Amino acid sequence: MALIECYECKKSISSEANACIHCGAPMAEHVTQAHGAVAPAQAATISFGSLPRNKSVPEAIAPAPAPQPLPKVMPAAARRRRQQPTEQPVTEQANADGSRPVEGWLKIMIFLLPMFFVWFLLRYGHSMKQRFFGFGWLALLILASSLSPK
Incomplete structure (x- = not known):
């Protein structure tokens, strides 16, 4: 496993990755096209190799987290709710004849x-x-x- 440069965004990624983790460009197609000629950037890449794997022991793979539902996209006006007129009791004390009192x-x-x-x-x-x-x-x-x- 070596670090290579993504042909799309020019950032370092694993040579075993199927797609760039930064921009999402597919790497398998690019690697098969570039297999014939070694790119100068790949020639200078340092690789420490990989550890031998025991094929008889199954690899522990962490379960993928459950996909979170995407938030609803709402127009800006939907957030500004109109206040519904609520029936409030009349707080003014009316006179005996029903008229408004003089403050x-x-x-x-x-x-x-x-x-x-x-x-x-x-x-x-x-x-x-x-x-x-x-x-x-x-x-x-x-x-x-x-x-x-x-």
Whole structure:
């Protein structure tokens, strides 16, 4: 057994190999074609020979590992799963009449700056009573500012 150079990838492989372990090129065909003339690379190869084998004793061959199934090839978009809308219980506490409650921060800001924050009462779910108080407070402040002496 000697190390020879693969004719395809130029890496060292065993002379007894049927195919190159690096690139997979078949070696049996190449060796039979090259048997007539010794390649210069093979002439410089050093071989230590092989040990004599006892033919009466069967050789122990390790069983080949079970082939692993190849991983499924999936397109990149398949990994990004769309989140299914799940039905979540409504966490908002509704008022007795079923309207949306006015949060504490909104009450404070409507009291301090009604020109800007009263418009949040126009969102879906607020009752007419809440809107009346918010816009009434805005109207009262506008009226008070217009009646003040200059």
